[in-house]
Amino acid sequence: MAVEHPLATPAGDQSRIHDIGYRGYDGPRLGRAYARLSLYSQTLRGSYGLGRSVKSKALPMLLFAVMCVPAAIMVAVAVATKAHDLPVSYTRYAIIMQAVISLYVASQAPQAVSRDLRFKTIPLYFSRPIETADYVQAKFAALASAMFILTGAPLVVLYVGALLSKMDFAHQTKGFGQGLLSVALLSLLFAGIGLVIAAVTPRRGFGIAAVIAVLTISYGAVSTLQAIADAQDSTGAVPWIGLFSPVTLIGGVSSALLGGTSAFPGGHGPSHGQGAVYLLVIVGLIAACYGLLLRRYKKVGL
Amino acid sequence: MYDPTVARLTYRALLGRRRALILGALPMLLIAISVVVRGLAGADDQTAADLLGGLALATMVPIIGVIAGTGAIGPEIDDGSVVYLLSKPVKRPTIILTKLIVAIAVTMVFSALPTLVAGFILNGNGQQIAVAYTVAALVASIAYAALFLLLGTVSRHAVVFGLVYALVWEALFGSLVPGARTLSVQQWSLAVAHKVTGGDLVTSDVSLTTGTVLLVVVTVLATWYAGQKLRSLTLAGEE
Numbered sequence: 001m002a003v004e005h006p007l008a009t010p011a012g013d014q015s016r017i018h019d020i021g022y023r024g025y026d027g028p029r030l031g032r033a034y035a036r037l038s039l040y041s042q043t044l045r046g047s048y049g050l051g052r053s054v055k056s057k058a059l060p061m062l063l064f065a066v067m068c069v070p071a072a073i074m075v076a077v078a079v080a081t082k083a084h085d086l087p088v089s090y091t092r093y094a095i096i097m098q099a100v101i102s103l104y105v106a107s108q109a110p111q112a113v114s115r116d117l118r119f120k121t122i123p124l125y126f127s128r129p130i131e132t133a134d135y136v137q138a139k140f141a142a143l144a145s146a147m148f149i150l151t152g153a154p155l156v157v158l159y160v161g162a163l164l165s166k167m168d169f170a171h172q173t174k175g176f177g178q179g180l181l182s183v184a185l186l187s188l189l190f191a192g193i194g195l196v197i198a199a200v201t202p203r204r205g206f207g208i209a210a211v212i213a214v215l216t217i218s219y220g221a222v223s224t225l226q227a228i229a230d231a232q233d234s235t236g237a238v239p240w241i242g243l244f245s246p247v248t249l250i251g252g253v254s255s256a257l258l259g260g261t262s263a264f265p266g267g268h269g270p271s272h273g274q275g276a277v278y279l280l281v282i283v284g285l286i287a288a289c290y291g292l293l294l295r296r297y298k299k300v301g302l
Numbered sequence: 303m304y305d306p307t308v309a310r311l312t313y314r315a316l317l318g319r320r321r322a323l324i325l326g327a328l329p330m331l332l333i334a335i336s337v338v339v340r341g342l343a344g345a346d347d348q349t350a351a352d353l354l355g356g357l358a359l360a361t362m363v364p365i366i367g368v369i370a371g372t373g374a375i376g377p378e379i380d381d382g383s384v385v386y387l388l389s390k391p392v393k394r395p396t397i398i399l400t401k402l403i404v405a406i407a408v409t410m411v412f413s414a415l416p417t418l419v420a421g422f423i424l425n426g427n428g429q430q431i432a433v434a435y436t437v438a439a440l441v442a443s444i445a446y447a448a449l450f451l452l453l454g455t456v457s458r459h460a461v462v463f464g465l466v467y468a469l470v471w472e473a474l475f476g477s478l479v480p481g482a483r484t485l486s487v488q489q490w491s492l493a494v495a496h497k498v499t500g501g502d503l504v505t506s507d508v509s510l511t512t513g514t515v516l517l518v519v520v521t522v523l524a525t526w527y528a529g530q531k532l533r534s535l536t537l538a539g540e541e
Contacts, residue, residue: 055458055459059459059462099469099470099473099474100470103462103465103466103469103470106462106465107459107462203377204380204461205372205373205376205377205380205460205461206321206369206373206377206461208461208462208465209365209368209369209461209465210324212365212465212469213328213365216361216365216469217328217331217357217361217362217365220356220357220360220361221331221335221357224335224339224352224353224356224357225335225338225339225342227352228339228342228343228349228352228353229342231343231349232342232343234342
C-alpha cells in the first residue's frame with residue numbers, strides 16, 4: 001500500500017500523497033483466526049500472571065494453591081486410613097470452595113477486560129481484522145479456561161489419589177467425569193457473569209467489588225431464604241429459591257443430574273425435572289452473558 | 303483537620319454518576335429480602351437476628367466498607383491524579399482524615415441505615431434487635447472504613463485484600479477457627495451491640511473491654527499509618 005495514491009482532485013491540481021519511504025509488509029498475513037488465538041492465549045496466560053510482574057502472579061497462584069491443598073490433604077487422609085471412598089464427592093468440592101472461586105473470578109475478570117476499556121485500546125483491536133465477536137469469544141473462552149484449570153486441577157488430584165489408594169476404578173471414573181462436567185458449567189457461568197460486570201466499568205477495583213458482591217450476596221441471600229423456608233416447613237420452595245444464585249444453580253444441577261448429594265438445607269435438593277430447569281437457566285444465563293458482552297463491545301468498539 | 307474541598311471531591315468520586323446507584327443496590331436487596339421473609343415467616347426474633355447477623359453485618363457492611371474505604375483514595379492513587387491533591391498546601395494527615403470521615407459517612411448511610419429499616423420490617427425492633435445490629439453496623443463502619451482506607455494507600459490490590467479479609471478471614475476462618483474471631487471487626491462491634499441492648503440474641507465472642515479497646519486501637523493506628531504512608535507516597539507505573 002506504499003505506492004502513491006492519486007487523490008480525487010480537480011484536474012490540474014498537482015497535490016498528491018508521496019511515498020515517504022516507509023517499508024511495506026509483504027510477509028504472510030495470519031488473519032483473523034490467528035489473531036483470535038493470540039488474544040485467547042495472552043488472556044489465559046495473563047489470568048495466571050504469566051508474562052506479567054511477580055506481584056500480579058502472587059494472587060492467582062495463591063488462590064490456585066488454596067484450591068488444591070485441601071484436595072491433597074483429603075487424598076492423604078484417605079490413603080492413610082485406607083478409606084473406600086473420598087470424604088468429599090467430586091461434584092461437591094467446587095461448592096465447598098466457592099469463596100475461593102468467587103475471589104478468583106472477581107480478581108481476574110476485571111484484569112481481562114477493564115484495562116482495555118480504561119486505556120481505550122478497544123478501537124485499536126477492532127482496527128485489525130478481528131471483529132467484535134472474535135474479541136468477546138477470545139476473552140470469554142480464556143477466562144472460562146482459566147476457571148476450568150482452577151476448578152479442574154483439584155479434581156485431578158482427588159482422582160489420582162483415589163486411584164493410588166485402589167478405590168473402585170469404574171465408580172471413581174464416573175464421579176470424576178461428572179465432577180468435570182459440573183466444573184465446566186461452573187467455569188462458563190462464572191466467567192460470563194464476571195466478564196459482563198467487569199466490562200461495564202473501566203475501574204478495576206470497582207469491578208472486583210461488584211463481581212464479588214453479585215456472587216456472594218446472592219449466595220448469602222439465597223442460603224438465608226432457603227434456611228428460613230426449610231424452618232417454616234415449606235420445603236417445596238427450597239429448590240425454587242436456589243435458582244437465584246450462581247453457586248446454588250451449579251450445586252442444584254450437580255445434585256439433581258450429576259449424582260451428587262444436595263447441599264441445600266434439610267437435603268431438599270431439586271428433583272430431576274427441577275434439575276432440567278436449573279440446567280436450562282444456566283445455559284440461558286451463559287447465552288445472555290455472551291449476548292450482553294457482544295452488545296457492550298458493539299458500543300465501546302467505535 | 304477537615305478540608306471541605308477534599309471532602310467534596312471524595313464524595314463526588316464515591317457517589318458520582320451511577321456509582322451511588324450500584325452502592326444503593328445492596329441495601330435495597332437487603333430490604334427486599336426482609337419484606338419477603340416477613341411475608342413468608344412472619345415476625346420472628348430468631349429469624350430477624352439470623353438475617354441481620356448473617357447477611358447485613360457479616361456480608362453487606364464489609365463489602366460497602368471495602369467499596370467506600372478503598373474507593374475514597376484507591377482510584378486516585380491508581381490513575382496518578384493524587385499528585386495534584388498532594389501538591390496543594392494541605393497536610394497529608396488532614397487529607398486522610400477528611401477522606402476517612404467521608405468514607406465512614408458513606409458506609410454508615412449505605413449499611414447502618416438499611417440495617418435499621420430491615421430490622422423494623424422484620425420484627426418491628428422486637429427485643430431491640432434492629433437497634434442492636436444498627437449499633438454494630440455503625441461501629442463496624444468506622445473500623446472498616448479506617449482499615450480499608452489504609453489498605454488503599456498501601457496496595458494497588460486493596461480491594462482484593464479487603465475482600466479476602468472480610469470474606470475469607472471473618473466469614474470462613476471465623477466459623478472454623480474460634481481464635482480467629484478475637485481478631486475480627488465484626489465480633490468487636492457485636493460486643494458493643496451486646497452491651498447496648500443486653501439481650502441474648504445478639505452475642506459476641508469477645509468481651510466489651512477487649513472489643514472497644516481493639517476497635518479504637520485499630521481505627522487510630524490505621525488512620526495514623528495511612529497518613530504516614532501518604533506522606534512518603536511514591537507513584538508506581540502501571541503494573
